[in-house]
Amino acid sequence: MNGDWVSIDFETANYWPGSICSVGMTAVVAGKITDRFSTLVNPPGDGGFTAYNTSIHGITAQMVDGAPAWPAVLRQILDFADGRPLVAHNAAFDFGALRAACTETAVEWPGARYACSLVVARQTWRLLAYRLPFVAEAAGVPMTGAHHDAQADADTAARVMLAAMAVHGTDKLDDLLRKLQIRYGQLYPDSGSWSNCRRRVQEKRQPIPTANPEADPEGPLYGRHVCITGTLNSLSRADAQQRLADIGAQATAGVSRKTDILVVGTADPTRFAPGMTLSGKHRKAQELLDAGHEIEVISETDFLELLSLSASSPVSAEALRQAKALPLTEAAAQHANVSVEIDDHRFRYYITDAPVISDEEFDQLVLGRRALEKAHPSLRQ
Structure with a gap:
């Protein structure tokens, strides 16, 4: 035995x-x-x-x-x-x-x-x-x-x-x-x-890298202060902090009034449910939110998507021109349809492990939605 x-x-x-x-x-x-x-x-x-x-x-x-x-x-x-x-x-x-x-x-x-x-x-x-x-x-x-x-x-x-x-x-x-x-x-x-x-051996913690000021200012995370809580399954915290710095975002060790986004180390955002045990950073974020500070809590899945988009090409001038030419009602209908399609592909990729489109095709869907949101800011809500 x-x-x-x-x-x-x-x-x-x-x-x-x-x-x-x-x-x-x-x-x-x-x-x-x-x-x-x-x-x-x-x-x-x-x-x-x-x-x-x-x-x-x-x-x-x-x-x-x-x-x-x-x-x-x-x-x-x-x-x-x-x-x-x-x-x-x-x-x-x-x-x-x-x-x-x-x-x-x-x-x-x-x-x-x-x-x-x-x-x-x-x-x-x-x-x-x-x-x-x-x-x-x-x-x-x-x-x-x-x-x-x-x-x-x-x-x-x-x-x-x-x-x-x-x-x-x-x-x-x-x-x-x-x-x-x-x-x-x-x-x-x-x-x-x-x-x-x-x-048993813990690597020496490296200092948090500084945001790259030469990164693409059109990136969705550029200029944002991002804090990570919990363990990410897809990459180490040090790697995540470096990737944030590369795209012009500033990773932070803790939640403060400067924090724009809190990334919670889980692939399922529906786990943020009443009665769940929250980390100290998550509780601090909730306190700031209750006090009127704008802070967003996102899942690891959303975080990876934002990193991917930040590394991708920004919305093209032609895509933005076409989105601006749409009446708001038509843009809203397109936005709703593409959002449903994105959620469906997320489910197939992250939950059932059965994607039906390539990563590049998925990125194009997200960039298309981003063009609509840039042309019609009210759609971001």
């Missing part, structure tokens, strides 16, 4: 992490996948299923009717794990969900140690984004099912870790983490505390 481990994935019914509605597990013995366990879960809490979450994983309230409750499922999870280390992709989410579900149902947290395939992937492959499908592609690992199917994701996370071991010349999880200077995450039931899986 020494060197064996189990990958795990949870799916949730709504925006609260503890609303676990599905679990998938994959056992790895002597470097090979040997066994699996999966079940639907009657989710803890009374939040029910949101349309957004169901659109991601396809699970509905009717499907979990009669499914076991969390305490019974936790016992099954622990029996299958049998004391072996656990692995998850973005383990901070999965084990946060486990803690929340236990707290809600008055069940003691289990003692556990776990590794994160996302943390390992960051030290193994150079990627623009580290969501599981992108990491699997870089590792040469085929997805065994739809992304956000708990069993398929557990299988894929296991194969990603095995691929990382091959890259680093080891066949044991302990040796891989030791080589990459990554520590296990831990759950401590006696004290009710935990520590996340992370690198």
Whole structure:
């Protein structure tokens, strides 16, 4: 059993992490996948299923009717794990969900140690984004099912870790983490505390770069003060701050009256919901907003789009001329239509991982909307 481990994935019914509605597990013995366990879960809490979450994983309230409750499922999870280390992709989410579900149902947290395939992937492959499908592609690992199917994701996370071991010349999880200077995450039931899986060695924090005054003043972020809170999945904070500086924006360490935009490290803006735990920067932004200061909170998805647009060509003079020639009512109708089209392509790209147009074609749609907004500023609302 020494060197064996189990990958795990949870799916949730709504925006609260503890609303676990599905679990998938994959056992790895002597470097090979040997066994699996999966079940639907009657989710803890009374939040029910949101349309957004169901659109991601396809699970509905009717499907979990009669499914076991969390305490019974936790016992099954622990029996299958049998004391072996656990692995998850973005383990901070999965084990946060486990803690929340236990707290809600008055069940003691289990003692556990776990590794994160996302943390390992960051030290193994150079990627623009580290969501599981992108990491699997870089590792040469085929997805065994739809992304956000708990069993398929557990299988894929296991194969990603095995691929990382091959890259680093080891066949044991302990040796891989030791080589990459990554520590296990831990759950401590006696004290009710935990520590996340992370690198032991923290790079020296670099000073925040200064905005480039020679950048394109037409860029959507030029001259703006931007603060980032949380962890970005697509790039490091230092890289994000440098890209902001390159396009003429000033990154800031904290939220102040100078702050124009707060970027929250999540791909789903609908997670900014009442009752969610907010960071100190997010709370400060809300206080400034309540006091009349204009500040915008955006998701990582919107931030990446703005970075892409800032690096792209500005709105052409011809596109702007055509937009200005339109009556406001016609411009408003075009703006509404292209906004729906942009949202649809965002959903296909970021949620279902099934884009139907190229990045260049998407940028042209966004630039077209931007031309309408420049010609008719009232459309920005």
